[in-house]
Amino acid sequence: MVKTLIVVLGPTGVGKSDLSIRLAQFFKTEIISSDSRQIFRELSIGTAVPPPSDLQKVKHHLIHSHSVHDYYSASQFEEDALKILDQIFKEKNVAVLTGGSMFYIDAVCNGIDDLPHIDQKLRARLIFDYQEKGIEHLRLQLKQMDPAYYSSVDLKNHKRILHALEICLMTGKPYSSFRKEEKKERPFQTIKIGLNMDREILYERINQRVDRMIREGLEEEAKQYYPLKTLNSLNTVGYKELFAYFEGKTSLEEAVDLIKRNSRHYARKQLTWFRKDPEINWFLPSQENEIINFVAEKITEWE
């Protein structure tokens, strides 16, 4: 029996959660969330975690499973998600992966190169170097340790340079020697369902969702975690703008407008990423029955 992973993806606010619950109910299976922020148990309102009543309808994984204090990454997500999929596929033939974190979805579907886990002390030291001495200092080191990667990397993006340096320093080998960029074999078939809608309507939904978050107490939630504002997990739309407001850098109204704008930008960025993936089958969120039929037919073809 061929195992099938249904991937539900699309821009933030398009309606992925509702559809994935429908799909999971129809195929009598469970949902793995692929959302780099809903994974943190401390965050709920600003990350638009589905309400408990929805989470109870179907078993959900990797929502609220980690802490904002934990280091987390796409490769850890790959590992976590594959482990859970393995469990689900012991009893079921179908599983649903849903969320908008493009890189995380890609790590599960295509895999990610094998690299040593990042030493957090080394990272902290390099970040300090970057802040003190600037990007040029990092570039020079990378040019020496990995000229091949140096010639292809975006030299203005300090995170790329920094990560390559981490690997070079930890292993003594050039980062580029680890970059296989090969698609990994998976013990399951994948059906990608992309949800999209008219851009204007999507933006309107996003704006309204932000207003709702504010009514539901986003300001309180953000205030609670303001002391942790330097954590990467809190470098997140919905929180960082409110932190600026707490510091008197903006008014509340400006902060809310910025949350809306940054959410719209995020949605656009997601669409840019998804656009280049020819495996995605695009639908409107309202086409629930068409989607279920489409998936069911695909599964029958493979059997």
Place this chain on the structure above:
RNA sequence: GGUGCCAUAGCUCAGUUGGUAGAGCAACGGACUGAAAAUCCGUGUGUCCUUGGUUCAAUUCCGAGUGGCACCA
């Protein structure tokens, strides 16, 4: 009703001593292999309100119209 001011990008506005125009924000496009809701790069999208006139040439000057604002009645 009278007088004055204004009308330029989605918004707020700048500008052209007459040679068809540019800032901020918004918007749009792209990159992406362990921080990814992160990080980085790129793009001006325009009947210069309408209509006559002057001029080789009008968004710019003049007249009229329309709309808006202010003041006076």
